[in-house]
Amino acid sequence: MHARDTGAVSPTSIAPTADPLEAIIPLLRPQVVLSKVVSGAGDWSIRKPRYADPSFCLIIEGSCWLDPDGIEPLELHRGDFLLFPETPSFVMASEPTLEPVDVDLYPEGDAHYGTSDGLAPMQMLGGYFRFDRANAILLVKLLPPTVLVRRGEPGSARLSRIVDLITEEAVAQHPCREVILERLVEVLLIESCRFRTERPAAGEHGLIAGLSDPGLAGALREIHADVAQGWTVEKLARVAKMSRAVFAERFARTIGMPPMQYVLQWRVALAKDMLRAERPSLAEVADRVGYQSASAFTTAFTRVQGCSPREYLRTEAAIPGP
Structure with a gap:
């Protein structure tokens, strides 16, 4: 699994935004x-x-x-x-x-x-x-x-x-x-x-607590503004103006998961929304969420979701709407 180092994210059914809360509420569709x-x-x-x-x-x-x-x-x-x-x-x-x-x-x-x-x-x-x-399930964890x-x-x-x-x-x-x-x-x-x-x-934790921390908030906004960026813990720590170790520990403790797990989960969340709403090719989805190939994207998606993107779509087609 390798993310791209550069390049903006193409528009998705959930448009890129530097406001993580603004990005999450549409995915929740309350x-x-x-x-x-x-x-x-x-x-x-x-x-x-x-x-x-x-x-x-x-x-x-x-x-x-x-x-x-x-x-x-x-x-x-x-x-x-x-x-x-x-x-x-x-x-x-x-x-x-x-x-x-x-x-x-x-x-x-x-x-x-x-x-x-x-x-x-x-x-x-x-x-x-x-x-x-x-x-x-993912987004509730962040509240x-x-x-x-x-x-x-x-x-x-x-x-x-x-x-x-x-x-x-x-x-x-x-x-x-x-x-x-x-x-x-x-x-x-x-x-x-x-x-x-x-x-x-x-004592609050999750995304709300993370957005109240100036350093973590900056890193979170950068992730959501350009999810396809080739993010690493080192890059995010520089955005947060912290050492790698301090950033990784504070992010995991405050948000509830390690930084790169958050990036992975968010990419898959966006991908699931694209697949359901737009039905693009796997190569297009991979590019839009930061993977160099459809196979790299499929591997990441399967790790999080427990099934491949195509299997996910078949399952979704068989389930009545919410």
């Missing part, structure tokens, strides 16, 4: 599959099972406790937005000490827990996304386990305006309510990821 209003009053505690797709909640009124498996419990308040790129089993409750009751992940219709007129009423918009299946944006955080005024629009739409019964909510929640997803890039939470 689609709101379901959203509903969930409410609670009095004493209540429920447990929901693990779910593979991303989910979200936006607190419209009041507050509640959320205790996800493997993650510290959180108290959520009005205006807070939380995204799980992968949804763990979790307990949601009015008080963290209450014994939870198992419930379906998303029962039919809006859901209410506790009493009808109890104290401390809570209302939230909850639901889940579906990311495009082709690259969801932190949770993306939490609290109302009132410094710099969150723009997000708060989106939250207010969603809140207004969620509690009303206007025409096209579901369509508008879907679009607003998609915007909120993108905006919250961008916000966290600029203000990462403590």
